[in-house]
Amino acid sequence: MIDTNVYLSRWPFRRLRGDHPTELAKILRQHGITQAWAGSFDALLHRDIEGVNHRLSDMCKKHGAGLLLPFGTVNPTLPDWQEDLRRCHKIHHMPGIRLHPNYHGYQLDDPNFAELLKQAAERNLLVQLSLTMEDERTQHPLLQVPHVDCTPLTAIIKTLPTLRLQLLGAFRSLRAPQVADLVVAGNVSIEISMLEGVGGIEQLLKHVPLENILLGTHSPLFYLDSAIMKLQESPLAQFQREAIKTINAQKLLHK
Amino acid sequence: MQHSQSIFPEPALNRRDWLVASVLATTATPLLTRSATADIPTAKPVIWDNHCHLSGISGETPAQRMTALLNFADRCGIQRLVVYMGWPFVHDPEPAELIRQNNQVLDAIAGHEDRVLAYAYVSGNHPQTSLQEIRRLIENGPMVGIKLWVARRCDDNAVDEIIAATTELNAAIFQHTWIKTTGNLAGESTPTDVAKLAQRHPHAKLICGHAGGNWELGIRAIRPYKNVLLGIAGCDPTVGLVEMAVRELGASRILFGSDAAGRSFSSQLAKVTGAGLSAEQQQSILGGNLRQLLTPILTAKGVPTE
Secondary structure (H helix, E strand, O other): OEEEEEEEOOOOOOOOOOOOHHHHHHHHHHOOOOEEEEEEHHHHOOOOHHHHHHHHHHHHHHOOOOOEEEEEOOOOOOOOHHHHHHHHHHHOOOOEEEEOHHHHOOOOOOHHHHHHHHHHHHOOOEEEEEOOOOOHHHOOOOOOOOOOOOOOHHHHHHOOOOOEEEEEOHHHOOOHHHHHHHHHHOEEEEEOOOOOOOOHHHHHOOOOOHHHEEOOOOEOOEOHHHHHHHHHHOOOOHHHHHHHHHHHHHHHHHO | OOHHHOOOOOOOOOOOOOOHHHHHOOOOOOOOOOOOOOOOOOOOOOOEEEEEOOOOOOOOOHHHHHHHHHHHHHHOOOOEEEEOOOOOOOOOOOHHHHHHHHHHHHHHHOOOOOOEEEEEEEOOOOHHHHHHHHHHHHHOOOOOEEEEOOOOOOOOHHHHHHHHHHHHOOOEEEEOOEOOOOOOOOOOOOHHHHHHHHHHOOOOEEEEHHHEOOHHHHHHHHOOOOOEEEEOOOOOOEOOHHHHHHHHHOHHHEEOOOOEOOOOHHHHHHHHHOOOOOHHHHHHHHHHHHHHHHHHHHHHHOOOOO
């Protein structure tokens, strides 16, 4: 199985089982995960982005014996963000980047965001766009971060036919029909960590094509079992289950 | 392995216990019951879900919705469900609406009495109707508890008659609670409100729903009151919830629930299965504690508890 949404380092508000990379790698392997796409919790609030990305790259090399693939972050509001993007690509050899517009304080209609997507597409980097890290009702009162407003996204995607985009944590702020609108606008995938409702995947498949749905656990912030068990809760055919847990991620990564 | 750096104890069981194996397997056998390798325990846990609704699932009638919900429960290995409230959700229902929604639940559970239990939806804003519903549905009917939602906070003395009448019948009292960073509704209770209720009604069988959402606060609020159990349904599956609850309250004060159909059974089961608990602790939370809580009233009604 490929988990497209995990994090290394420390969640700012709580210690978590699995917030050490060795421990996380062990838990992932115990659950049958063979590859995990990893961002860094540090990317949310740290301003030394290259420091964050460098440590992320190092941790992925040192722990998990190839299990962890680093997805560095870029904050397009920072001076010379283009160099962070270049280093993710050329120095750290990352397959993609993970963006946190709400923690970095910009809206998706910021021209720098569209430029970042354009340059990422030119470098053939997969872009993961995190819409939500946690339920807004449970956030620390001193750090209330709104969900990312995706309203401008469809128009941007349509101008970037080679962009590969994956939405993380989409279902706290978007309903399945809204996700469907984004998916048809370009090469957009989603993951299921925040998908709720009984038989959620079965319901989602009524709106979103199978090939656009990937496994993501949001671990270690969320219990790893949560997303994995959703594959059993919905009555899926074996080919559907295989697509979501492995094949779709492989295809997206290697396009 | 660098577990010396971990702040958490090693799980007492192989954490692939029961469930993940079922996903790795190719057939759709019920969750939590399959083992793919010899080192995985095969004991089938008894799962009673204390928190289900008829909202959020397809079906024209209560019976259709109940059937659909049970189909998903079967896939997740859940033996018994407790349902309450009909649809649509109404924050401050008038008496007629309370009765209508309770009748929907009666229709839903008909024919499923061996698997589905129910709580009566009552309101502190309508104590007389609530008392009548308690008599109709619990004393003289099949229900085994009450549900108080967000019409009126439970620290208000207006609910005292309701609590006393329910306690007299040995029935459970489920109070929705949240401590929302974004702000509670005017009539929405917090775990501290439940704690105050517990002080006034030390013999009531109180359940603090949703663990207060912000569970680090909710667990602390109810900690001193032994007659308050913690419902863990209906908030995100954030790591640490059940670990902290077990540490501070003990496994015997925690009740599994899902808040289905709005929530996934899976995301809520994961809170228990992913918390690194012993098999005994898991069993208590997944079903043992609720069975123990309800055994007196179920026995009085002649309903099997196995």
